[in-house]
Amino acid sequence: xxxxxxxxxxxxxxxxxxxxxxxxxxxxxxxxxxxxxxxxxxxxxxxxxxxxxxxxxxxxxxxxxxxxxxxxxxxxxxxxxxxxxxxxxxxxxxxxxxxxxxxxxxxxxxxxxxxxxxxxxxxxxxxxxxxxxxxxxxxxxxxxxxxxxxxxxxxxxxxxxxxxxxxxxxxxxxxxxxxxxxxxxxxxxxx
Numbered sequence: 001x002x003x004x005x006x007x008x009x010x011x012x013x014x015x016x017x018x019x020x021x022x023x024x025x026x027x028x029x030x031x032x033x034x035x036x037x038x039x040x041x042x043x044x045x046x047x048x049x050x051x052x053x054x055x056x057x058x059x060x061x062x063x064x065x066x067x068x069x070x071x072x073x074x075x076x077x078x079x080x081x082x083x084x085x086x087x088x089x090x091x092x093x094x095x096x097x098x099x100x101x102x103x104x105x106x107x108x109x110x111x112x113x114x115x116x117x118x119x120x121x122x123x124x125x126x127x128x129x130x131x132x133x134x135x136x137x138x139x140x141x142x143x144x145x146x147x148x149x150x151x152x153x154x155x156x157x158x159x160x161x162x163x164x165x166x167x168x169x170x171x172x173x174x175x176x177x178x179x180x181x182x183x184x185x186x187x188x189x190x191x
Contacts, residue, residue, distance in 0.1 A: 006126050008094045010069040013051070013129035015138050016098070019059035021118050027057050028113065033156045036060070036105050041169045043101040046075060047094045049171045052138070054145040055156040061142040063129070065171070066094055098124055136178050140189055152189075159189070 008014065020026040027033050033055050040050065040062070048064040066072070072093050106119040129135045143159040144151045152159060161168050162175050163182060179185035 006128055008066060008126065010066050010072055013063065013065045013135055013138075015127040015129060015142070016062040016064055016124060017060065017126075018102075018121055018124045021121055023058050024119070025057050026059070026109065026119055027055055027156075028109075030155075032109065032112075035108060037156075039101050039105050043097050043104065045169055047072060047097045049174075050158075050169060051135075051171050051175050052142045052158045052162075053170075054142045054154070054158070056145060061145060063135075063138055063142055095123075132178065136188065139175060139178070143189060 006014075027036065036055060037053075040053070044050065044062075044064070046067075048066050050062060050064055052061075052063040054061045075093050102120050102122070102124070109119055110116055129138055143157050146154040146157065151157065154160075158170055161170055162172050162185065176182055176185055179188055
């Protein structure tokens with residue numbers, strides 16, 4: 001199935017990724033990275049749990065678990081005709097929130113950089129995570145995405161946050177549980 005048309009289903013994990021149009025830079029400053037992370041918290045947390053992320057200058061990766069069907073239905077706008085169909089149906093609510101994230105970030109980036117037009121490719125790409133092993137492998141892949149620097153020191157990845165004790169929007173404990181311990185989480189990233 002086309003990775004851009006894989007249906008998004010409740011209670012499933014997905015590797016969501018995308019890049020700038022024509023591979024263009026989408027994060028030019030630290031402020032851009034932080035703004036995008038804040039938009040993720042604002043726009044995506046209502047519809048999914050975030051397990052891992054990595055933001056690179058021209059692309060990003062997210063590992064998410066879509067909320068349950070009942071949680072998504074609470075977000076659906078009530079329609080007088082049929083609330084289970086159309087743009088606001090539960091099965092479409094995640095895509096709508098993601099679209100809002102992209103549009104909001106793109107408008108701010110375009111204004112700041114005196115540019116216009118699309119910034120991020122559409123539709124966004126996603127892969128369904130079909131097993132616990134694939135889930136662990138995907139977390140490691142996302143964290144090791146910075147290839148020309150030590151991924152453990154990269155600021156715009158969830159790796160350091162998962163090992164920290166500070167407050168986070170990430171599902172830190174669930175990620176550690178996938179690896180049994182923090183120590184094993186670290187060791188698994190070394191191979």
